[in-house]
Amino acid sequence: MTFALTPKTAAGRRLRSAAEELIPVFQERVQAADADNKMPGENYTDLFRCGIAAAFVPSELGGFGLESVHDWIVGITTLARGDASTAIAINMHLGVSRGMAGAYQGSLKKPEVARKLAKPLEDIVGGNMLICATATEPGTDNLHPLTEAKPVAGGWRIDGQKIFVTLSPLATHLGMNLRMRDDEGDHLVTTLLPMDTPGLIPQDDWDALGMRGSGSQSVIFDGARVPPGAIRKLGPWGRWSVGMVMNRALANLPLVGAFLGVAEAAYDIAVDQLGNRQRVGKPVAGFSGVQTLVGEMDIELAKCRAILTAAGEATDRFLAQTRQGPPTLEEAHELMKDYQTAKWVVNRGAIDIVSKAMDLMGGSGYTQRHPLARLYRDVRAGPFMQPFAPTEARQYVGQVVLGHPPVD
């Protein structure tokens, strides 16, 4: 287990330990969820029961009091060894609840506000709030959402369409970015609304190659109403701002852990089974070619783990610095670059590790219901995670290095 991700904080150790216990439990349900293209609801009961869903809730409100992004990544990686669909789904909830916990803590000097902000966090602890999130729409990118909030009497109405709304079949609430135009300009804003809001219409259309248990259906918004205060500005629509860069980097970095977890699961299956396998009467673990390929797989895994550890630690350092004052746009892009680097390396490395595990297992891993076959399908979701697309990521990194980050 060299170079394996290791939590740095006490809350992180609680999270990892709870997640580890769920690995075998999730593994028992994951094949059926995959076959039936259905979210395994009991997983979420477990995630609430053991406190993972409330990981970011401050301990005085009953949560783990998690603060480290690095340790959040460790948690997602661990869960994904059991079920990657569940890992990416609960990550949505954790990302939004992390923001809510931050807002609560920022309000502690104003007890009244704090009491109000504590309410949803207590709901999470109580198992009554589960939040999905999305930033994806067809034909556009994260920076240019077309789903729009327009002012109406008593608040806003939202119209548009979101896709890949992971976790939405079970969620009670949905967080998302959207467009809003007012006298001051054209804005990127964020909102949170109950899933039972009239005009929020889930499409029950998720039927994918992999991540089949993640419930990533699309959702149509047809005049969905939110109250006046429910919208928060992130920055200008269509232009990278500090708020938007940080929003996208922090929400999505832990998702990378899910694909590392998939790779670790594939690695474990291959190494375990090779230990017991014979060919023409000889243990295959003694074959030089098997050893070489296992070595290549192990090296690839070490790379992925090391870079994700480094990205998690860099993010925690970055956030510690921003407590002294907000980052510049340039600094925010450095954070995004670290995330993109880790994403590029881990997504590609994970695909490679699963492929090597397939090579090692031979035909038996190719049967429809073999866990490795599912991992082969799940792992391919990694590169789609936004931003930036595989067609953009390398150039983005170079632009930041050369001092020319993209503007829009």
Place this chain on the structure above:
Amino acid sequence: MTFALTPKTAAGRRLRSAAEELIPVFQERVQAADADNKMPGENYTDLFRCGIAAAFVPSELGGFGLESVHDWIVGITTLARGDASTAIAINMHLGVSRGMAGAYQGSLKKPEVARKLAKPLEDIVGGNMLICATATEPGTDNLHPLTEAKPVAGGWRIDGQKIFVTLSPLATHLGMNLRMRDDEGDHLVTTLLPMDTPGLIPQDDWDALGMRGSGSQSVIFDGARVPPGAIRKLGPWGRWSVGMVMNRALANLPLVGAFLGVAEAAYDIAVDQLGNRQRVGKPVAGFSGVQTLVGEMDIELAKCRAILTAAGEATDRFLAQTRQGPPTLEEAHELMKDYQTAKWVVNRGAIDIVSKAMDLMGGSGYTQRHPLARLYRDVRAGPFMQPFAPTEARQYVGQVVLGHPPVD
């Protein structure tokens, strides 16, 4: 279409032209076959109707008179652009029927023998003979089959198990390698028997990640009988002989074409759709990152095509030389090395091309019933094709280069 495989002979051009006409026909049926995990029987009606199933039958008996292995590869590559499962299935039939055509032509000076050997070839032309083949068993390799023919009164009885018996649900006959021991030693032999032979028990157990329409079920042999003359010696059991090296190389090289065909299909889907797609109002074909990734995909495809062309041509040259006299074991290993080289490059390249097409298509290619999702599953079957496993191929090539090919 640069570097695309091009037939070298008139028979090859007929084959390719017939195969090209079937691409759209097969594409219409392939998604249902994949979803239902069922062989598309009509494809085989078409393959007989248009003459492809009889490609190796000499023209005087009604076939195309195909002789070039290169052009055989071109045919399989072309069919796989429509349906890779069908391409690998009919390849089994073609491999065995090529051997039968060779035997017939070698017998022309003995009209009586020739007449007898012409019979099954005419059956193929008439659509009455469809031959599957297998060399794979669990827990062993091509050189050490455990399925065995033992002498009994009136011939041989066969006991054992074969897996990946592609095409067997529709086949009328089955060709395979097996073990046979007699006073002269321990032999690798080959036989051909009707699928309705008592004791030949298909298991109807094919349910794989990909190549779902290939019917690659397992078959149990429980005292299946074949007549005295039905067994032909290839060489010693458990040792590489000229016969065995050539048998394995020639049967399997064209399978590599199937995975090139899968890559070509994925490439075509990506390039076609990118031409029509917009993002944030701009044509994506103008994005530098998209162009770069398309370039990388095109270069990878060029590599695969060039090496498969080279391997096909080298094989035809090799066979032309062996008409002057049988090859040495060393020469046979050179042929096998060429095949392994092409297999290594194309299988890995095809996986990479499909992966790049996925990157280019984004989330839309990740839906369960998208052709690209099927190609992603189909293409992963490439590395399993025997011999040699991905754990063995590189070392095998090096052994031949260094003058130490494996003995057993």
Place this chain on the structure above:
Amino acid sequence: MTFALTPKTAAGRRLRSAAEELIPVFQERVQAADADNKMPGENYTDLFRCGIAAAFVPSELGGFGLESVHDWIVGITTLARGDASTAIAINMHLGVSRGMAGAYQGSLKKPEVARKLAKPLEDIVGGNMLICATATEPGTDNLHPLTEAKPVAGGWRIDGQKIFVTLSPLATHLGMNLRMRDDEGDHLVTTLLPMDTPGLIPQDDWDALGMRGSGSQSVIFDGARVPPGAIRKLGPWGRWSVGMVMNRALANLPLVGAFLGVAEAAYDIAVDQLGNRQRVGKPVAGFSGVQTLVGEMDIELAKCRAILTAAGEATDRFLAQTRQGPPTLEEAHELMKDYQTAKWVVNRGAIDIVSKAMDLMGGSGYTQRHPLARLYRDVRAGPFMQPFAPTEARQYVGQVVLGHPPVD
């Protein structure tokens, strides 16, 4: 020698055979040339003596009558196994003399013109004309040369600077592209002038990491005069035209062969020496890790050879078609794409093969005067060859695939 390049024409076979004889001769001189940073003049005496320098001269004038670009590549690859610096240097001469031979053959219906055009070809046969060529200038690219021909009384005067003027220390003449502006516009033109032209000032400044025997000094033009008819228009300055695309592709494609030749030389050194080497008393050729790495090196070499063969054949087919009529700009870009593809694959593959040979040889290959150390330095020149730079090539290929080749 699987997949090794093989000449397709009788003239090509003569060329290859003559080149093969020179391999050991060149190898004897190459280390001294490298150490002394000096062109090995005797190599050129040999190249004239054995007819290689006159390969493109029609046989009725005393040359080989070479026409196939594929076979030209074979010749350069073969020479580079002996000395890559000499191979790229003589390639310049061959490229220009090929154009001269084409002009002569196009003139055969006008005997007077033909007689005039035969003269320099006869000079080549007689060993009296050796032509270097260049298209490179600092700070710009092939399409935008800043060296310019301006009309003066009695012809043109040329001012500017060229770099990487390979072969120029020994050449009698120099061919190059340059800029010319007249009433009709801003042109890319080509010219040929004697090396002893006043105002053509060689800089004797070649001192590079590798290709040290290639004499690739820079040349300054300070009012160098050429007669009125010495300038031929290729197309507009700064825009890709059919003429310019073909000029660049045909002049440079065979250079790719030089880097394949370097890789072949490195491969041969490694395989030969491994056959004789022992470690801790055991033959290293029996070590599984050595076999695996040799296998990887062999596969990489096979890839390079196959794609260069394919590119050479495609070019010959292209030229055969253009005899029926000039190509469109789109078709010309297809040719350039084939060249870029081969260049990308072979240059990178050759670097990889030399690196693997280093890995196989261990410390002994790392000594200053070991042939492998020179090959390690020589092979790195590959990616600089224009057009397109390594920063451009992948995108260029994608642009052509997507139907958007670069305009300027």
Place this chain on the structure above:
Amino acid sequence: MTFALTPKTAAGRRLRSAAEELIPVFQERVQAADADNKMPGENYTDLFRCGIAAAFVPSELGGFGLESVHDWIVGITTLARGDASTAIAINMHLGVSRGMAGAYQGSLKKPEVARKLAKPLEDIVGGNMLICATATEPGTDNLHPLTEAKPVAGGWRIDGQKIFVTLSPLATHLGMNLRMRDDEGDHLVTTLLPMDTPGLIPQDDWDALGMRGSGSQSVIFDGARVPPGAIRKLGPWGRWSVGMVMNRALANLPLVGAFLGVAEAAYDIAVDQLGNRQRVGKPVAGFSGVQTLVGEMDIELAKCRAILTAAGEATDRFLAQTRQGPPTLEEAHELMKDYQTAKWVVNRGAIDIVSKAMDLMGGSGYTQRHPLARLYRDVRAGPFMQPFAPTEARQYVGQVVLGHPPVD
């Protein structure tokens, strides 16, 4: 500078800071040392003056009191940005002096012994002791040295040959592994002897492709005498023991940092110069292809840094655990596996980064005296560092993973 190695301890910060100051100083001397194939003696004066040479000497004796292997790596990486030859040379000295510091600290309860062991450490602080080390011999590996110590009256006599004795032209002492046979068996032992020992005959034969300033000449031992107590047993000759595994891993891991430093230097050159460069009148930093390649180079650098950080931290954790008790052989192999993993990734990554820097710089980086050309030659020394050879490393990693580490 994302993911850049960062010291973890105060001593490490002193080391890094001192090393950083030497970067420009070393850079001024490095080209001449490379050109003249000579060690830059003044570098060592500087290394003593600023305390780096005494980094491992406890602070009470006047050193930095460095303990962290991670921070040792940081120091070597930093020095190598200035001059990689000097970095690998001083690393030999540091490795041996680290062992001496450990022995001194283990003796503190016995003041007399401690006083004796303090002496050489004080010599280091005083600039009077500089130690080179070697474990390499021709035709054998680290585990099977043929240089042997045989008992003679008054101690031992040593006969044999060592190669790659880096730093030996300037060293006062030489540490090495060798063979010793006695009644108890056949042993691997270690010794330290003055360079002016009669019978220790430096060969002044270092003339390599790169690392030319490292003084890595060979040394012949012809009856060199050492006193009775100068030999310390590591384990059995020819078999991996805990002592030998740890000896090899700890001595060589920091060398990996030297190749990371080379990569960082190449990266810096490329990024700096691209910022100032124009092509056809446009800043190249704005070209999409340049940005993409810079991004690829940056991602590769991030990988190398992350894995080396991880390996350094894992080593420090390992050593902290062994303070509680000696490791098992299995645990020692885990340490070696981490080192091999980092070595594999960083050596190959560094070669790739330098190659990408070359691609980015174009022809200007290819001139003989350009720093990048030197880095291209220096970086290739990485894979030779023992153990394990590039032909062995992947299989070794797999063997450890599968629970079958090599025995001999």
